[in-house]
Amino acid sequence: MTQISVFDIFKIGIGPSSSHTLGPWRAAQQFVVWLGQKRALESVEQVKILLYGSLAKTGRGHGTDIAVLLGLSGYDPVTFDTSGINSKVQQIYTSHQLLLGGLKEITFASDDICFLFEEELSFHPNAVTFQAFLQNGKALSQTYYSIGGGFVINPDEKTSLNTEVTLPFPIHTADDLLNWCLQSGLKVSDIIMRNELAWRSETDIREGVLNIFRVMNECVYRGCHTEGILPGGLNVIRRAASINKDLINTTQYTDFNSWLTAIRKAGNKFQYILDWVSCFALAVNEENAAFGRVVTAPTNGAAGVIPAVLFYDIIFCNKGIHIDRIIRFMLTASEIGSLFKKGATISAAMGGCQAEIGVSSAMAAAALTECLGGSQQQVLMAAEIAMEHHLGLTCDPIAGLVQIPCIERNAMGAIKAITASQLALQTNSQNARVTLDGVIKAMWETAKDMSIKYKETSDGGLAVTIPVSLPEC
Known part of the structure; x- marks a missing residue:
């Protein structure tokens, strides 16, 4: 039985969309953490972002591209100064550099974000895949699904929304x-x-x-x-x-x-x-x-x-x-x-x-x-x-x-x-x-x-x- 807290439903973030902005932002942050756990962060030379289905079709209007860039750069939507969004993203595009996780500088080009308008993954319409290309020629990738309300899941990781606890009043319906x-x-x-x-x-x-x-x-x-x-x-x-x-x-x-x-x-x-x-x-x-x-x-x-x-x-x-x-x-x-x-x-x-x-x-x-x-x-x-x-x-x-x-x-x-x-x-x-x-x-x-x-x-x-x-x- 899924355990959902008040703080799962009410999340502080940045507009315009929880599923197309906040969710992909969180997914990008999770990908950076995952690279660190794999001890691969310092070896990354390039990252490509593949946006599927609804994330592709309305991604630009919802700022999905902006969200993933800021997330990959190590910024948090709860604390990031919203007045600096345009300048920070413009800096990434003009310099062709992205500071991955705020630690590792990598090259970036506008076509590193791919809007796959005609492709959709079966698990959920809001899908994003991050691909990291390493110095040794290998690549690592993870796919995340933004399932609404800022909730993000990776089925392969099988992580729960919350630490499992014993609720005095378990509720499903x-x-x-x-x-x-x-x-x-x-x-x-x-x-x-x-x-x-x-x-x-x-x-x-x-x-x-x-x-x-x-x-x-x-x-x-x-x-x-x-x-x-x-x-x-x-x-x-x-x-x-x-x-x-x-x-x-x-x-x-x-x-x-x-x-x-x-x-x-x-x-x-x-x-x-x-x-x-x-x-x-x-x-x-x-x-x-x-x-x-x-x-x-x-x-x-x-x-x-x-x-x-x-x-x-x-x-x-x-x-x-x-x-x-x-x-x-x-x-x-x-x-x-x-x-x-x-x-x-x-x-x-x-x-x-x-x-x-x-x-x-x-x-x-x-x-x-x-x-x-x-x-x-x-x-x-x-x-x-x-x-x-x-x-x-x-x-x-x-x-x-x-x-x-x-x-x-x-x-x-x-x-x-x-x-x-x-x-x-x-x-x-x-x-x-x-x-x-x-x-x-x-x-x-x-x-x-x-x-x-x-x-x-x-x-x-x-x-x-x-x-x-x-x-x-």
Whole structure:
């Protein structure tokens, strides 16, 4: 049984894609570590990178080439200064040199990254192979699969996501989770906290979750105060900053906390709240599209839903930042994401956008319901309702960029999450006819039946019906 932690679902990284940017970045880092374990790092003269399937077709738009170069150079997406991405990559291309692992200088040419548009490996559509050519004429290679949400695996290494531990409440399905809740009388978030304690102390859990919350805060605030045009050639104008300016009007604030206070004091009418939820979601995914630092929730492409709904709860429901409530929100959300990963997928290359925005909306709906006092059954019901109305959602990014329709879809996913929570809270869960496990199964069956052109390949949907002409980058 796969063991997934809250820190597997929520990862700090760099946009625009968890599966096409963060995953390949991590794969490149793992390859460098592997070369070191083979005592081959100092003997490497050249590295070639082969991108297959979806990584090839939308790789340039998602910055896959940038990610693997930075990963091979020894940089970490959690700490790398995002303002230096362009200059560092340009330096590699112009100097034709790459400092492998930050230690060994090797030659590099642009054709060392190969986009294999017509080739796909059977294990997963997001595949990358690294080939290292050594001084003795030999070569070493490893293939990694970016399976969504920043998760990377190499089947040959058979490594687990986490150190195997004995969980007090092993969970594989939503039914497992509900049974544990009913037997113990604990809330969903309490169950997840008990499981997390098998890996780390409560202090570490709380500090880790609050660090994730901090990065989300910084992302939302930065996105709401940054104007301009998103990179990539579509000339998409950032909107969150102008929406923020219009809504905040003449109210003065000096920092993040006073900004939240100003928002809360300015009103609570339906349209006002709706505009702010949309603004928060847009802000995150505009940052994501601009290669900013975001938190996978459960992916980069869906990173705006959770923060938007969490901010809705903080500002308009609970009227303030309360640490225990935030931790409860994040733990509940993470477990719903884990259930979808175990029972279906969180990879758009496997399941379309239902696997990203749909899952994030379900996560947010469940978390909000938990914080608003819903029963364990209502928490799971909210997640089911949110996903039920995302089934079949395609992933069809125009020009392979995580911009249209991805950014607006986060706003829609956040609003659906809030609606799903309200519906669950106003419903007797005993009358529900669809279970969360049932909708997870339906989502997976839908994913398997969905045409590949709607799975993050930019070969169908809006990606082909909206004419664009972009230069190769």
